Amino acid sequence: MKVIECPRDAMQGINEFIPTQKKTDYINELLKVGFDTIDFGSFVSPKAIPQMRDTAQVLEGLHLSSTTSKLLAIVANLRGATDAVSFEAISYLGFPLSISETFQQRNTNKSIGEALTQLAEIQNLCVKHNRVLVTYISMGFGNPYNEPFNEEIVSAFVEKLANLDIRIISLSDTIGVAEPQVIKRIFKNSITAYPTIEFGAHFHSTPQTAREKIIAALESGCQRFDSAIKGFGGCPMAKDELTGNIATEVLLETLGERGVAPAFNQEAFDRSLIKSLEVFPS
Template identity: 60%
Template sequence: MSNTPLKLIECPRDAMQGIEEFIPTKLKAEYINKLLKVGFDTIDFGSFVSPKAIPQMKDTREVLKLLDLSSTRSKLLAIIANLRGAEEAVLHPEITYLGFPFSISETFQQRNTNSSIAEAFDTVQQIQSLCIKNSKELVIYISMGFGNPYGDEWDADILSKWVKEMSRIGVKIIALSDTIGVSNPQNIDYLFKNVTNDHPKIELGVHLHSTPTTRLEKIDAAWQAGCRRFDSALKGYGGCPMAKDELTGNISTESILSYLNDQQINTGLNMDYWTEAMEFSNHIFH
């Protein structure tokens, strides 16, 4: 089995971004502050994107000012979708990671960032240079990583090609993202093992979307294939507002914790603070 350390990435940004009613800034910050106490490796806390595209995230700067990072081991990740967003994100010393959604579906890349795949890769190269200059780490989310609903060409070779391109420009962390929930144990196992074998220096993770009935088999397939980096969201809220209407939600953090507990894996999380965050989440998700 893998000797890679376990990294759990909690994604309140992903959970909140699709909620239409605006969540007050102080409430967002209070919730994220509770998550910061739990001990996750990373908190995906906000995004520097157009407020027209994702209105819920228009207060990311204000939320950041209210976060208490004095007693947490968690690092902060912010999502960006273009160079302008990256230029703003790198100004904040509190942020360690910038996350960029890079689709290997031409249709979805256009829908998500109004650019072609080739244009998006140019943007990635510029953002990577910016990250290096500002001591930030770029995390690439390969969206539509397990297939797409648009009929765009897709196979494991296309995925591997783009992982190779990212590695070539110095990207070290890539999350295979199941934007619309089409992953299954077979393709998770196949893709993860093949990409890991082809690109051993890449820290490869999964950002899976799932229905409640399939989430444990997906978690198990990723774990058995050697994955040690998991994105999830408390209670499985969220999904991708740009993908399609009937959202397939994020994998719930409690499903991952339950699975790891069954495997007798020590997560190192403070479960008292976790329970507190779970209870507080009712103020956000109702």
């Protein structure tokens, strides 16, 4: 079971710039917890996501010698990916690919076709530099833009990624609309069809529906979950009212109830909870 903590996703939609040192101190606390991976920053246009313009500076201040956690950075094009692979400390690059043509344009200023072309180039770059590309299928459980959506469309996108030899695919509930039965069908179909691919869940959710989404994914064989402490964040490109991330404390509690929680440092996690209150506006 892998838990990916996502301070980048938590921070990116906040309008007021969070000082670099405050970001660095917070992520250093998270590095002590024992998460599999920290989604810590992004190499994208500062005009698009100004909050992440200091990712390289944050990376310089991270204490990585004593952590088991790996680092993931989001990229939206080949230029950002080239920047990211220049840092040895970054193990994973994440690329957002959307089932929605509308959202792909809003999120990366590309058509789906253009995004797939760029994705193939980034995958080649990752292979060359011994990195792993994580591809997020945005709008993976529903499309709010009156565009076609069904499970066959999701399967077709998964097949495209499998043909590019993508090793990790994170199905994303970008706007928080996923329902348990849909989650189960989509994960079971994907995991059964491609047993060598690691499938993850990146859910956005209201607190009321978080547990049922986690349980549905678990019961379908998902063993990789993204979350953010206290459920901060959401995608600023999706719509004006953000639906937050799954709260890490809810995720760990739910995994614990099912007997599948990964080992982690509870004291460090508790300190991270307190530290988060210094980082995020109330």
